[in-house]
Every structure is written in C-alpha cells, then in structure tokens.
Amino acid sequence: MSVYLNNAATTWPKPEPVARAMFDFLSSGGANLGRGSTAGRDLKTANLVGDLRQKVARLFGGYENGDPRYVTFTSGVTEALNIVLKGYLRPGMRAVTTSMEHNSVIRPLRRLETQGVELTILRCDEKGHLDPAALRRRFQEPADLFVLAGASNLCGTIQDLEAIAEICRERKVPLVVDAAQTAGLIPHDAASLGLAALCFTGHKALQGPQGTGGVVWRPDFAEKCLPLMEGGTGSRSHEENQPELLPDKFEAGTPNLPGLSGFSAALDWLATEGIDRVRRREEVLGERLLEGLKSLPGVRLYGSSEMEGRLPVFTLNLEGFDNNDLARELAQRWEIEARPGIHCAPLAHQTLGSFPQGALRLSPGYFNREEEIDRCLEAIRELASH
Numbered sequence: 001m002s003v004y005l006n007n008a009a010t011t012w013p014k015p016e017p018v019a020r021a022m023f024d025f026l027s028s029g030g031a032n033l034g035r036g037s038t039a040g041r042d043l044k045t046a047n048l049v050g051d052l053r054q055k056v057a058r059l060f061g062g063y064e065n066g067d068p069r070y071v072t073f074t075s076g077v078t079e080a081l082n083i084v085l086k087g088y089l090r091p092g093m094r095a096v097t098t099s100m101e102h103n104s105v106i107r108p109l110r111r112l113e114t115q116g117v118e119l120t121i122l123r124c125d126e127k128g129h130l131d132p133a134a135l136r137r138r139f140q141e142p143a144d145l146f147v148l149a150g151a152s153n154l155c156g157t158i159q160d161l162e163a164i165a166e167i168c169r170e171r172k173v174p175l176v177v178d179a180a181q182t183a184g185l186i187p188h189d190a191a192s193l194g195l196a197a198l199c200f201t202g203h204k205a206l207q208g209p210q211g212t213g214g215v216v217w218r219p220d221f222a223e224k225c226l227p228l229m230e231g232g233t234g235s236r237s238h239e240e241n242q243p244e245l246l247p248d249k250f251e252a253g254t255p256n257l258p259g260l261s262g263f264s265a266a267l268d269w270l271a272t273e274g275i276d277r278v279r280r281r282e283e284v285l286g287e288r289l290l291e292g293l294k295s296l297p298g299v300r301l302y303g304s305s306e307m308e309g310r311l312p313v314f315t316l317n318l319e320g321f322d323n324n325d326l327a328r329e330l331a332q333r334w335e336i337e338a339r340p341g342i343h344c345a346p347l348a349h350q351t352l353g354s355f356p357q358g359a360l361r362l363s364p365g366y367f368n369r370e371e372e373i374d375r376c377l378e379a380i381r382e383l384a385s386h
C-alpha cells in the first residue's frame with residue numbers, strides 16, 4: 001500500500017460518502033440546474049445546490065446571517081480568485097499582496113499589472129509570516145485591495161488574519177482571502193472579519209472532489225465586481241444581459257453538479273467529524289513528522305521549526321539530493337507519494353530560501369496513520385545515510 005503524503009495538493013482518500021453521492025447523482029439524479037421543469041429530478045437538483053449554498057454560507061460565516069445568495073460556486077479557488085481579482089481591479093487601481101502567494105494570486109495580478117493595475121508585493125519573513133506592521137506601513141499610501149492566503153501551501157505558516165483584517169477594516173481596504181489550505185482545518189468567519197471575499201477550493205481539507213470551490217462575498221463588494229463569464233444561467237432567459245442578481249451574476253453555464261453532490265457529502269462528513277477534531281488529528285501526525293525530520297541528519301527544513309501556528313505542510317531538502325530525485329526514490333523504493341519542485345509558488349520559495357532548486361513537500365492528512373509517518377522518516381533516514 002502506498003503512503004500518500006501530498007494532501008496539500010489534494011486530500012486523499014476522500015471520505016467514502018463523497019464518491020457515493022457523485023455516483024448517485026450521475027446514476028439517478030442527473031438533472032441540470034434551472035434548465036428543466038418542475039419534475040422531481042429538477043427539484044432535487046435545485047434543492048441540492050440551494051442546501052449546499054446554505055452549508056457553505058454557514059461554514060464560512062457568510063453575510064446577512066449566511067444568506068446563500070452570496071455564495072458563488074466555481075471549479076476551485078483559482079477560478080474564484082480570477083473572478084474576484086479581475087472582476088474588481090481596473091486600470092489605475094492599486095493591489096497589494098505578499099511574497100508567499102500561490103500563482104493563482106500572482107498570475108492574475110501580473111496580468112492585471114500589464115493592464116494598468118499597480119501591484120505591491122510585501123515580503124514575508126523567512127518563516128513565511130507577514131508582519132501586520134508592514135501592512136500598516138504600506139497602507140499609509142492608498143490601496144484598493146489586499147489579497148493573501150490564510151496559510152502557506154509550502155510551509156503551512158498561518159497568517160494572523162484577525163490582525164490583518166482589523167488593519168484592512170480601519171483603512172477601508174477590501175480584503176480577499178485565499179482559503180485553499182485553511183478551509184476545513186481552521187474556522188473562518190467572513191462576516192465578522194469583514195472580508196470582501198473568501199475564496200475556497202473543495203478538494204483539499206474540505207475533503208470534496210476536484211473541480212469544486214467558490215467565493216463567499218460581502219454584498220457591497222460583489223456588487224462592484226464585473227462577472228468574468230457571461231452566458232446562460234437558467235434565469236431571466238428573456239434578457240440579453242447577464243443578470244445582476246446573485247448568485248446568477250457570477251455563475252454562467254452549467255455547474256459541476258456531480259462535483260457539488262460530492263462536495264455536499266464532504267461537508268456533511270466534516271460537520272459530523274468536526275473541524276477541530278480533524279485539525280487535532282493532523283497536528284498529532286504533523287508533530288510526529290516534524291520532530292522526526294528535525295532529528296535526521298542532512299535535512300534542511302524551511303519555514304517554522306515548531307508545530308504551533310502552522311498546518312502540517314513541511315518543505316525540505318536533503319543534503320546530496322536533488323529534490324526531484326528524492327521524490328522519485330521515495331516513490332519507487334518506498335511507495336511514498338510527495339511533491340517536489342516549486343509548488344506553483346516561486347516567490348514563496350524565494351522568501352523561504354529554496355529558490356531556484358525548489359524542495360520536497362510532505363503533507364500528511366487526516367487519513368494517514370502513525371506507521372506511515374514512521375515509514376517516511378525511516379526512508380529519509382536511510383537515504384541520508386547513503
């Protein structure tokens with residue numbers, strides 16, 4: 001049996017009800033959303049999506065007491081971030097972000113920069129932290145939007161969102177959070193933090209299938225954003241213009257309904273299991289892996305060397321090994337799955353000191369067992385000894 005330590009890329013295995021719900025939708029549900037009649041299957045699909053919007057709004061502390069209209073579904077956090085950033089920023093506006101961001105933030109911002117948006121990238125420290133004081137200093141100059149990830153996909157460092165949100169509220173700068181790594185492990189409360197938009201992906205710690213994700217909007221901010229895509233919504237079909245009403249405004253085209261069925265089952269599983277319990281379990285595994293890695297000769301760990309204030313995502317290099325070769329050895333000799341390279345985050349690797357060579361990322365998940373962590377440590381110990 002292989003050992004899967006690549007949960008920061010996508011969690012695996014998924015809870016059993018996820019695949020079952022997708023199968024059931026395709027085999028017996030299967031209607032399109034808002035493109036049918038009032039047949040039972042059409043209503044079932046409408047209820048599935050409506051209920052899921054409510055679950056998401058409740059999970060992330062959505063606005064207006066969790067009004068489901070302010071939840072948009074997308075194919076993942078990449079699409080969610082593109083909708084928000086390209087929908088809001090116009091030439092002449094000033095966007096601010098950090099040096100720890102994933103390319104799903106950096107690339108849309110670089111594109112917007114070519115169109116006249118001014119971009120500031122605040123450098124985080126070598127553990128991946130943004131100092132809130134640096135943000136406060138930057139905000140002495142005008143800014144129109146600040147976007148950052150709740151936690152790093154390289155070294156798991158968790159940002160101080162409370163402090164950052166307070167500064168953004170004081171300065172009236174819309175704050176957009178990329179919750180790709182934190183959603184499902186850390187509770188988020190978008191409305192109480194005053195987030196302009198919280199962008200999430202369904203297939204990581206939320207335990208859902210790939211191809212799911214979305215945005216939780218602050219109503220006034222959603223109003224200011226233009227939709228990235230326009231087309232059929234199943235509503236107001238007599239109108240040639242995209243509806244302004246949410247959720248239709250940002251949801252043109254047939255949604256990923258089998259994916260949303262699985263995502264809904266994943267959120268039910270998570271609610272039963274409890275986010276706190278999932279996090280605690282991952283921390284136990286993370287602690288075991290971290291302490292083991294620290295005791296191995298030749299291992300250079302990037303980011304924090306403590307478990308506190310981080311998620312169980314570890315990035316390292318082993319002396320004498322290229323990280324791609326290390327990943328190959330682990331996969332071929334020990335059936336251990338991990339991800340080498342740059343992890344779609346070149347600026348973050350520069351910040352941590354692992355650019356351009358990259359590093360190996362080990363990310364345990366809820367379903368890993370202690371023996372699997374030990375097997376990985378044993379494998380690295382053996383490679384180190386050669």
Ligand SMILES: Cc1ncc(COP(=O)(O)O)c(C=O)c1O
Pocket residue numbers: 008009075076077078079102104149151152153178180181201202213
């Ligand atoms: C911090 C962060 N942002 C964005 C993404 C992109 O996620 P997706 O591919 O699901 O859109 C990832 C995925 O690795 C991530 O870790």
